[in-house]
Amino acid sequence: MNLDIVIATLSATIKAGTPLLLATLGEIMAERAGILNLGLEGMMLVGALSGFIVCFLTSNPWVGLLVALASGAIIALIHAALTVTLRANQVVSGLAVTLFGTGLSGFLGKMVIGVPIPNYFTPIAIPGLVNIPFLGPILFRQDPLVYLSYLLVPLLAFWIYRTRPGLHLRAVGENPAAADALGVNVYGVRYLYTLIGGALAGMAGAYLSLAYTPVWIENMTAGRGWIAIALVIFATWDPFKALLGSYLFGLVDAVQFRLQAVGVAVPSFFLNMTPYLATIIVLIFATTETARRRIGAPAALGLPYEREEKS
Amino acid sequence: MVIKKRILFLTVLFVLLAFAVTSCAPATQTPTTTSPTQTVTPTPTEKKLKVVFIYVGPIGDGGWTYEHDQGRKMLEQEVPGVETTYVESVPEGADATKVIRDFAQKGYDVIITTSFGYMDPTIEVAKDFPNIIFLHCSGYKTAPNVGTYFGKIEEPRYLSGLVAGKMTKSNLIGYVAAYPIPEVIRGINAFTLGVRAVNPDAEVRVVWTNTWYDPAKERQAAEGLLDVGCDIIAQHQDTPGPQQAAEARGVYGIGYDSDMSKFAPKAVLTSPIWKWGVYYVDAIKRIKAGTWKTEQYWGGMKDGIVDLAPLASFVPDDVKKLVEDKKKEIMGGKFGIFDIFSGPLKDQSGQIRVEEGKKMTADEILNMKWFVEGVVGEIPPE
Numbered sequence: 001m002n003l004d005i006v007i008a009t010l011s012a013t014i015k016a017g018t019p020l021l022l023a024t025l026g027e028i029m030a031e032r033a034g035i036l037n038l039g040l041e042g043m044m045l046v047g048a049l050s051g052f053i054v055c056f057l058t059s060n061p062w063v064g065l066l067v068a069l070a071s072g073a074i075i076a077l078i079h080a081a082l083t084v085t086l087r088a089n090q091v092v093s094g095l096a097v098t099l100f101g102t103g104l105s106g107f108l109g110k111m112v113i114g115v116p117i118p119n120y121f122t123p124i125a126i127p128g129l130v131n132i133p134f135l136g137p138i139l140f141r142q143d144p145l146v147y148l149s150y151l152l153v154p155l156l157a158f159w160i161y162r163t164r165p166g167l168h169l170r171a172v173g174e175n176p177a178a179a180d181a182l183g184v185n186v187y188g189v190r191y192l193y194t195l196i197g198g199a200l201a202g203m204a205g206a207y208l209s210l211a212y213t214p215v216w217i218e219n220m221t222a223g224r225g226w227i228a229i230a231l232v233i234f235a236t237w238d239p240f241k242a243l244l245g246s247y248l249f250g251l252v253d254a255v256q257f258r259l260q261a262v263g264v265a266v267p268s269f270f271l272n273m274t275p276y277l278a279t280i281i282v283l284i285f286a287t288t289e290t291a292r293r294r295i296g297a298p299a300a301l302g303l304p305y306e307r308e309e310k311s
Numbered sequence: 312m313v314i315k316k317r318i319l320f321l322t323v324l325f326v327l328l329a330f331a332v333t334s335c336a337p338a339t340q341t342p343t344t345t346s347p348t349q350t351v352t353p354t355p356t357e358k359k360l361k362v363v364f365i366y367v368g369p370i371g372d373g374g375w376t377y378e379h380d381q382g383r384k385m386l387e388q389e390v391p392g393v394e395t396t397y398v399e400s401v402p403e404g405a406d407a408t409k410v411i412r413d414f415a416q417k418g419y420d421v422i423i424t425t426s427f428g429y430m431d432p433t434i435e436v437a438k439d440f441p442n443i444i445f446l447h448c449s450g451y452k453t454a455p456n457v458g459t460y461f462g463k464i465e466e467p468r469y470l471s472g473l474v475a476g477k478m479t480k481s482n483l484i485g486y487v488a489a490y491p492i493p494e495v496i497r498g499i500n501a502f503t504l505g506v507r508a509v510n511p512d513a514e515v516r517v518v519w520t521n522t523w524y525d526p527a528k529e530r531q532a533a534e535g536l537l538d539v540g541c542d543i544i545a546q547h548q549d550t551p552g553p554q555q556a557a558e559a560r561g562v563y564g565i566g567y568d569s570d571m572s573k574f575a576p577k578a579v580l581t582s583p584i585w586k587w588g589v590y591y592v593d594a595i596k597r598i599k600a601g602t603w604k605t606e607q608y609w610g611g612m613k614d615g616i617v618d619l620a621p622l623a624s625f626v627p628d629d630v631k632k633l634v635e636d637k638k639k640e641i642m643g644g645k646f647g648i649f650d651i652f653s654g655p656l657k658d659q660s661g662q663i664r665v666e667e668g669k670k671m672t673a674d675e676i677l678n679m680k681w682f683v684e685g686v687v688g689e690i691p692p693e
Contacts, residue, residue, distance in 0.1 A: 008538040016531055106369055113373050116573050122559075213526035213552045215574055218371030220550075222525035253528060257535030260518040261485065265689040268521060 003134075009254045010138045015212060017243075017250030018146050019044075019204045019221075023228035024235060024242040025149075025156055026200030030076075031232055032160060033193035034173040034300040038094025039079050040201050041225025042101020047072040047202025048209035049105040052112060052216045059118040061210045065145070065203065068210075072202020073195040075101055080194040084187055087304035098225070106218045113216060121145055121211035143211045145203070152200075157239040169193060173298030176305040186305050201225065230279045237297065249275045360599055361419045362386070364397040365410060367426035372524055374549025374568040378585045379425045379448075381569075385588030390595050403428025408435055415440045421598060423591070424448065433457060444598055449494075451677075453605050460590055463611035463648045465501035465676075466641055467583035467619040470634050471565045472505020474580050474622065475513075475543045477630045478563055479506075482513040485536025487546040487553040489523050491690045495547045497679040499686060501651050502545055507685045509633070516541055517688030526552035533557060533564075543580075554579050570620035581634075582620040589615040609673070611648060612641045652676050657684040 023040055030037040037043075047068035055064030075097060082093040121143040129140040139150075160166040171179035172189045180186050204224070209216055227249060235241035256271045364383050368376040376399070383395050396419070401410050407429050414422055415436055423446045424433045430450035437445045437457045445457040453459055475484050484506060488495050503515045516539070518532045530552035533544045537560050544557040545565040551574035557564035558575035566572070566582030590610060597603040610616035619638065622631055640646035649670045656665035659682045665671055671679075680690060 005538055008534075012531060012534050012538075016527065019527070106371055109371055113371050113377065114569070114573065208527055213530050213550070213555055215373070215526060215551055215555070216371075217373045217524065217526060217550055218369040220526055222522070222528070224527075253531050254535070257518050257520075257532045258538055260532075260688065261516050261536045261539045261541070263516065263687040263689075265691070268519060268691075272521075 005258065007134065007137050009251075009258055011141065012254040013247055013250040014138065014142060014146060015250070016253050017246040017248075018149050019207045019212070019224055020228050020231060020249055021149050021243055021246035022145075022152070022204035022207060023201050023225055024231040024246055025152055025239055026072075026197035026204070027228055027232045028197075028235065028237050028239060028242060029156065029169075029193045029200070030197030031301055032169050032173045032237060032298055033190045034176060034298055034303065034305070035080070035083055035190055035194045035197075036090045036094060036302045037076070037079055037097075037194060037197055037201075038091060038229065039075065039097025039101065039198075040094075040228055041221055041223070042098035042105075043072045043075045043198045043201035044101075044205035044208075044221045044225045045105040045219065046075050046101045046205070048205030048220060049109045049112075049216060051202070051206035052117065052209040052214075053108075055120065055210055056112060056115060056117045061117075061119055061121050064210050065206050068202040068206035069199040070202070072198040072200070072205070074198070076195050076198020076201070077191075079198070080191045083304065084190045084194070087306060090302050090304075102219060109216050109218060113218075115216070117210075117214050120214040145207045145211050148203075153239045153243050160239070170298070172305075173300055176300050176303075180305075180307060186307070190305070201228075204228070227275075230276065233297075234275075234279045234282050236282070245275070245279075248278070359392050359394045360421065360595065362393055362395045362421040362423065362595065363414045363419045364395065365401050365407065365414075365422070365424045365426075365429060366397060366399045367401065367403065367428070368524075369399050370397075372549055373551075374524060376425070378568055379587050382587030382589075382591045386591040386595055389588075389592045390599070392599070393595060401429075404432070408432040411436045412439075415443055419443065421446065421595065444603065446594060451607070453607060455605055458594070458603070458606045458608065460594070460608035460610070460616075462585060462590075462614075462616040463609060464583055464585065464617045465497055465648050465651060466612045467617050468498050468501040469505040469651050470619050470637055470641075471545065471581050471583050472502040472507075473509050473634055473637060474626060474630055475502070475545060475563075475565055476506035476508065476510035477633065478580060478626070479510065479513055479543050481540050481542045482510065483539070483541045484513060484515045484543045484545060485533060485541035486515050486517045486688075487529055487532045487536065487544065487548055488517050488519050488688075489547050489549075490521060491519060493677060493679050496682065496690065497652075497676055498547050499688075500679060500683045501648075503683055503685045504651055504656075513685070515545075515686050515688075517682075517686060519688075519691070520548065522548075524549040526550040526555075529553050530556045534560075537562065544578075551575060566620070572620065572623060576623075579623060580626055581622045584618050584620050586616055586618055612638070613644060613647070648676065649673075658682065659684060659686060 050071040051064035051068030054067040055061045079093055079097045082088040083090045123141050123143050126140040130136045168184045172186050176186045231245045234245040252271050256266045256268050259266045366376045370376055370380045387395050401407050421444045425448045427449045433445050433447045434452050437454050447459050449461045450459050506513050520528050520532045529548045533553035533556035542562045544553050546553040546567050551571045554564040554566050554571050554575035558578035563580050564578045566579050569584055571582050572579040652671040654665035654669040655667040658664045
């Protein structure tokens with residue numbers, strides 16, 4: 001393997017990891033607020049389709065992206081309404097939202113099947129940075145959505161750990177009653193971050209339909225939403241580790257296809273399994289109480305919050 | 312007060328959801344009946360022939376099921392007095408039995424099951440309904456009222472191999488393949504034999520994705536092939552992902568299922584394509600006329616069920632002529648799938664598998680589990 005192949009492999013790793021990264025970041029934000037969002041896959045599909053349709057109509061992928069963000073958030077609103085206001089079971093609601101999003105996108109997408117879009121996100125080399133040896137062509141010859149994902153990771157980490165709203169967010173996820181007592185609007189925070197999570201899921205879908213494979217076919221996310229949910233645990237609710245985990249998944253495919261292409265037999269099922277295996281191992285540790293405290297699974301994750309009110 | 316508010320909220324939400332669900336239900340839940348827009352008015356005594364199609368995927372896959380549905384539409388347009396219905400995304404296995412039986416009981420005259428995994432369910436239900444005709448795609452079991460049908464896609468694949476063999480400069484051709492099953496393997500072999508017929512130095516590199524349709528993954532597989540120097544990307548996948556990868560790198564590709572040039576106009580040289588409608592029209596006409604008998608239909612380019620999409624404008628004239636001449640031979644019956652798979656054929660290790668002067672039988676072709684010489688790649692053990 002020469003250096004070019006290594007660079008190409010790592011560059012492909014980032015491309016494949018980006019939709020996972022965006023969706024994982026979205027899920028982290030929702031779960032940090034205590035809302036488990038299993039509707040991710042449905043939100044990604046709706047985002048992918050709406051972004052695609054709008055880009056088809058306006059030939060502007062940026063407008064498509066905005067619509068994808070908005071439509072992901074709208075679907076997330078259903079989940080938020082069910083789980084925050086009505087205190088419905090988050091697992092059931094999330095599954096319902098995924099089924100709903102899958103069906104809705106499949107139905108509405110019929111009109112744009114096999115339709116090419118005139119304009120989509122293509123890689124843009126960043127002048128200067130792309131000349132950095134080795135890292136330049138890997139990191140800085142990507143499409144704009146990848147650059148956005150680079151920015152989102154430190155931004156969200158800073159937000160979660162270093163700002164007052166981030167503190168409120170964590171408080172709501174850990175102990176909503178205490179947060180409420182401090183005057184934090186628990187319902188408002190949970191709504192907000194569920195919507196942000198939905199918007200990021202929509203963006204993840206749009207990355208597929210507007211940048212990576214600019215086409216609409218039914219169910220084109222092919223289970224990436226579920227991988228992202230597993231990745232949140234792998235990442236222990238931390239944006240930087242989410243980046244690591246997403247790229248790990250991306251790397252597996254990037255490596256195995258290149259090995260196959262030079263005629264090396266790869267145990268592809270085993271390779272495909274490894275990231276999940278890593279997730280399961282992390283999950284096992286994460287479920288013990290002490291580890292749970294150490295790695296920061298939000299204590300109130302999945303629990304509805306009911307304010308004690310006078311009736 | 313709080314409870315009342317919550318009930319109100321719930322009701323509103325429920326109504327909204329119910330509305331949303333019912334408005335999309337016909338597409339995913341219940342079968343949709345459509346009739347041709349311009350029907351020839353049937354004579355009052357003539358009963359419409361009711362035909363139902365069972366699909367394994369959504370029509371929205373843009374590939375396999377999409378092409379079957381194009382065939383259904385062609386049937387409605389070309390044969391008067393036919394009413395068609397379809398049901399999407401029916402899982403193979405026990406669920407299929409239920410769905411097929413359901414349509415049989417509803418009084419459909421012809422039931423068309425369009426995936427390999429429907430074979431046993433089709434046979435099982437057909438036993439109980441001797442007056443209904445069943446057509447099953449790609450299987451090998453028949454009954455007096457069950458016929459099978461498939462196409463020799465290897466013929467257009469061979470032709471597309473000729474194009475690839477002529478157009479490659481690096482002599483490395485990438486092939487993004489779905490699953491290591493005989494259908495895919497013999498496609499790769501036919502393609503490779505086409506390539507090597509015009510370019511004995513070229514080799515075909517195979518990458519398995521273990522998916523029928525995941526555009527992002529298939530694109531990635533194609534990029535892997537491009538990174539090791541392949542300059543043409545062929546595929547046995549249902550999405551245009553690999554072609555888009557070829558387009559992005561400024562190299563050529565060969566699509567599949569339907570003409571994929573619309574997705575990658577600068578890359579796609581041609582695509583081997585399915586035209587199921589040709590068979591559906593023919594079979595239903597015979598059923599209407601009462602001349603249909605059980606059969607194992609295996610049509611080739613000559614019959615029209617498979618074809619090669621038009622060559623791109625940037626294919627040089629000598630290559631165009633080469634393909635057209637070979638196509639003429641196929642259409643004239645001088646060349647076909649049995650000539651593609653005729654000796655001497657060597658496997659990857661260089662060992663002779665089919666002696667000179669011998670031809671593989673239909674059975675041998677349909678159950679092929681080895682690569683011909685020129686293919687670089689492994690068939691994973693089962």
